[in-house]
Amino acid sequence: MFTGREVSTTAQMRALETKAIQDGRTSGLELMERAGAAVVAAILCKWPNYHRHSPGLPSRAIVLCGPGNNGGDGFVVARLLAGRGWKVQVDLLGDPDSLPPDARTNHDRWRAIGPVGRITPNGAECYQAEVLVDALFGIGLSRPLANSLWNVFDGIYDAVHSSSGGPRSPSVDHVVAIDVPSGLCADSGRLLAEDDLTVWGADLTVTFGSLKPGHLMADGPDLCRDVVVADIGLPGWPPGPRIHRLVRGKIIKPDGHKYDHGHALILAGPSGHGGAARLSARAALRMGAGLVTVCPPQAAMPDHIRPPDALMLRPVDTAEDLGKLLEDSRITALCLGPGCGVDRADLLLEALLDSGRAAVLDADALTALSRRPNPFAGLPKGCVLTPHMGEFARLFPDLAERLNALPTRGPAWSKLDAARAAAARSGVTILLKGPDSVIADPDERANIHSAFDIPWLATAGAGDVLAGMVTGLLARNFQPFDAAGMATLIHARAARLFGPGLIADDLPDMIPAVLRNLA
Ligand SMILES: NC(=O)C1=CN([C@@H]2O[C@H](COP(=O)(O)OP(=O)(O)OC[C@H]3O[C@@H](n4cnc5c(N)ncnc54)[C@H](O)[C@@H]3O)[C@@H](O)[C@H]2O)[C@@H](O)CC1
Numbered sequence: 001m002f003t004g005r006e007v008s009t010t011a012q013m014r015a016l017e018t019k020a021i022q023d024g025r026t027s028g029l030e031l032m033e034r035a036g037a038a039v040v041a042a043i044l045c046k047w048p049n050y051h052r053h054s055p056g057l058p059s060r061a062i063v064l065c066g067p068g069n070n071g072g073d074g075f076v077v078a079r080l081l082a083g084r085g086w087k088v089q090v091d092l093l094g095d096p097d098s099l100p101p102d103a104r105t106n107h108d109r110w111r112a113i114g115p116v117g118r119i120t121p122n123g124a125e126c127y128q129a130e131v132l133v134d135a136l137f138g139i140g141l142s143r144p145l146a147n148s149l150w151n152v153f154d155g156i157y158d159a160v161h162s163s164s165g166g167p168r169s170p171s172v173d174h175v176v177a178i179d180v181p182s183g184l185c186a187d188s189g190r191l192l193a194e195d196d197l198t199v200w201g202a203d204l205t206v207t208f209g210s211l212k213p214g215h216l217m218a219d220g221p222d223l224c225r226d227v228v229v230a231d232i233g234l235p236g237w238p239p240g241p242r243i244h245r246l247v248r249g250k251i252i253k254p255d256g257h258k259y260d261h262g263h264a265l266i267l268a269g270p271s272g273h274g275g276a277a278r279l280s281a282r283a284a285l286r287m288g289a290g291l292v293t294v295c296p297p298q299a300a301m302p303d304h305i306r307p308p309d310a311l312m313l314r315p316v317d318t319a320e321d322l323g324k325l326l327e328d329s330r331i332t333a334l335c336l337g338p339g340c341g342v343d344r345a346d347l348l349l350e351a352l353l354d355s356g357r358a359a360v361l362d363a364d365a366l367t368a369l370s371r372r373p374n375p376f377a378g379l380p381k382g383c384v385l386t387p388h389m390g391e392f393a394r395l396f397p398d399l400a401e402r403l404n405a406l407p408t409r410g411p412a413w414s415k416l417d418a419a420r421a422a423a424a425r426s427g428v429t430i431l432l433k434g435p436d437s438v439i440a441d442p443d444e445r446a447n448i449h450s451a452f453d454i455p456w457l458a459t460a461g462a463g464d465v466l467a468g469m470v471t472g473l474l475a476r477n478f479q480p481f482d483a484a485g486m487a488t489l490i491h492a493r494a495a496r497l498f499g500p501g502l503i504a505d506d507l508p509d510m511i512p513a514v515l516r517n518l519a
């Protein structure tokens with residue numbers, strides 16, 4: 001049984017389906033029937049009034065079926081909706097004789113009820129329905145949509161977005177995608193196309209067993225909108241790496257002495273650049289680190305004579321200064337990078353690495369790291385690297401290049417793949433930031449955090465706060481993977497709670513309210 005937080009790649013999904021069938025638990029046809037039934041149930045749940053859209057008139061559905069089993073699911077949906085009194089039009093892309101066996105069976109079952117039309121470039125001009133079911137391509141999309149299909153997509157796009165509503169103009173109220181909106185790569189959330197493609201998004205996407213990475217990343221969330229995960233009786237966790245959607249967590253500060261909750265050191269930059277480190281420091285305190293010390297160069301000390309008074313101050317000018325400070329074994333985590341300046345980060349990096357302490361390397365520290373001949377040599381296991389895509393490209397140019405290449409084959413490379421490859425190469429936890437953040441560690445664990453609903457979090461200093469939050473949790477002895485995940489989750493919730501107009505300074509002060517709800 002899945003719990004709802006699992007994310008499976010298409011390869012894992014196929015392996016699971018094959019195993020369930022080989023074990024004799026179920027058959028492909030049975031899974032297809034359950035899939036179709038789940039789609040119908042989700043439609044009726046989301047739009048209960050469509051059961052009868054106006055007195056005496058049946059609701060109307062257009063089901064577009066593709067050449068594979070996604071199309072097979074579509075035939076099941078058509079049959080079940082017709083059985084509920086809907087007026088259903090079914091159009092097929094391709095030749096019925098080429099359908100795979102289960103899809104062909106369901107095609108034939110539908111043919112006993114109604115006709116199957118052909119999907120043509122201009123066919124969408126007369127589409128009029130409450131619901132259009134997109135059963136063209138699911139997890140089997142393996143290559144970019146051919147140019148000949150583009151006209152079809154354009155026509156459907158016009159039908160979906162038509163607002164004229166006249167009797168002869170196309171109009172579709174809602175689109176329901178089976179598994180994924182067609183054209184979207186389920187593994188990456190990227191559109192498989194050789195050029196720009198107009199894809200109509202769905203209002204509701206019904207997927208099976210578990211989420212796929214593409215529902216959470218890149219273009220996926222925008223195109224899938226509401227995603228329902230339907231249990232169709234697939235057992236257990238699929239073989240391969242464990243990927244989760246990051247949606248919840250627990251974080252409690254137990255009783256104890258202040259040193260029991262760790263001591264975080266935030267290395268600050270030169271005079272006039274201390275704000276970033278102060279944001280990090282404030283966030284580390286709010287995350288429950290017992291003590292937090294800001295360490296600017298001596299000349300910048302006066303900049304920091306200001307609240308919060310809970311912050312401590314120690315000057316650090318040289319690597320030796322830092323090394324001396326780190327002789328205190330009660331210092332449990334460091335943060336290097338925010339507002340630090342690349343040269344200063346470079347100067348302090350070696351002492352930090354030599355200490356073997358847990359640390360967050362962010363911003364300028366990542367640039368300093370990328371300039372080293374062997375960037376990942378000697379990184380302590382407790383390190384978390386927190387790059388955004390630009391910093392990631394400096395640290396892992398080949399991975400970024402692969403990620404940025406036009407996705408012409410499925411499964412396309414995703415941020416998930418890139419973050420996992422980076423964790424394997426560097427030997428430490430990677431938090432690859434963005435509206436879709438990925439946290440990956442060298443043990444092949446990965447979490448995806450999808451937060452496209454809070455665009456106001458893309459504000460100056462928000463990354464510094466996040467770095468401080470991770471540092472606070474590392475100081476408290478959280479494992480790097482857990483610290484990065486919890487901080488990402490709480491950071492997003494804090495932004496959501498504050499709402500638009502947020503500036504980074506607001507974030508640390510929202511943390512207590514978020515923590516109260518987590519505990
Ligand atoms: N895996 C599972 O556990 C289950 C899968 N089911 C359904 O089966 C789907 C997967 O079925 P398939 O593997 O047959 O894959 P799809 O139905 O997604 O598509 C495969 C077909 O599309 C063609 N195709 C791929 N890219 C194309 C392109 N760019 N242009 C034109 N044709 C292209 C392929 O040649 C193949 O004929 C799922 O998305 C889901 O809807 C369900 O029936 C039940 C359970």
Ligand SMILES: [K+]
Nearest residue numbers: 134137178180
């Ligand atoms: K689809």
